[in-house]
Amino acid sequence: NAGVMQNPRHLVRRRGQEARLRCSPMKGHSHVYWYRQLPEEGLKFMVYLQKENIIDESGMPKERFSAEFPKEGPSILRIQQVVRGDSAAYFCASSPRLKIQETQYFGPGTRLLVL
Amino acid sequence: GQQLNQSPQSMFIQEGEDVSMNCTSSSIFNTWLWYKQDPGEGPVLLIALYKAGELTSNGRLTAQFGITRKDSFLNISASIPSDVGIYFCAGLNNDMRFGAGTRLTVKP
Numbered sequence: 001n002a003g004v005m006q007n008p009r010h011l012v013r014r015r016g017q018e019a020r021l022r023c024s025p026m027k028g029h030s031h032v033y034w035y036r037q038l039p040e041e042g043l044k045f046m047v048y049l050q051k052e053n054i055i056d057e058s059g060m061p062k063e064r065f066s067a068e069f070p071k072e073g074p075s076i077l078r079i080q081q082v083v084r085g086d087s088a089a090y091f092c093a094s095s096p097r098l099k100i101q102e103t104q105y106f107g108p109g110t111r112l113l114v115l
Numbered sequence: 116g117q118q119l120n121q122s123p124q125s126m127f128i129q130e131g132e133d134v135s136m137n138c139t140s141s142s143i144f145n146t147w148l149w150y151k152q153d154p155g156e157g158p159v160l161l162i163a164l165y166k167a168g169e170l171t172s173n174g175r176l177t178a179q180f181g182i183t184r185k186d187s188f189l190n191i192s193a194s195i196p197s198d199v200g201i202y203f204c205a206g207l208n209n210d211m212r213f214g215a216g217t218r219l220t221v222k223p
Contacts, residue, residue, distance in 0.1 A: 004157070042203055043213045103148060103160060103163050108157045
């Protein structure tokens with residue numbers, strides 16, 4: 001029973017490029033959450049998705065950031081025209097269907113470095 | 116917003132000692148969670164608490180959901196070197212809020 005999978009584990013981009021981060025939830029989980037973690041800080045909520053729907057994107061910057069969770073395939077967090085301030089660890093978590101308040105399980109994260 | 120205050124920020128202890136850390140909030144949460152994060156990894160769930168007053172153990176770890184639903188405590192007994200890491204509390208309502216973490220160092 002594989003856990004939450006994220007790839008790539010490390011991503012280096014130059015300013016202005018695009019970053020695509022992928023997340024495959026645990027088997028049987030249809031809720032996906034994305035978080036950002038800066039060094040020495042806790043995780044900050046970005047967006048909550050179910051299959052083909054964005055439920056809550058209140059933590060995601062309005063510009064340059066987008067997220068999707070298609071019917072088939074992984075959830076994608078996309079950052080366009082990256083800037084140095086986007087450098088952080090991005091974690092995906094998943095939870096089973098039906099319950100919003102269900103415990104979330106985290107992937108290993110993608111560490112994004114913007115040069 | 117729902118801010119979580121986690122303390123202490125860091126702890127340096129001797130192997131075998133007990134550890135206590137806590138998390139407080141000005142808001143009520145329906146669920147409290149404790150995670151541990153190792154360097155370069157994602158948070159791993161240690162204990163989930165679903166009911167005010169609940170006391171739950173997981174091996175040497177014990178956590179409590181405060182009666183007011185605004186706080187939670189995590190205790191680690193007889194610490195060992197592999198307990199090193201960052202411990203995060205999280206409060207869950209319709210979304211999840213994290214504390215800033217307690218960084219634990221265990222000296223052998």
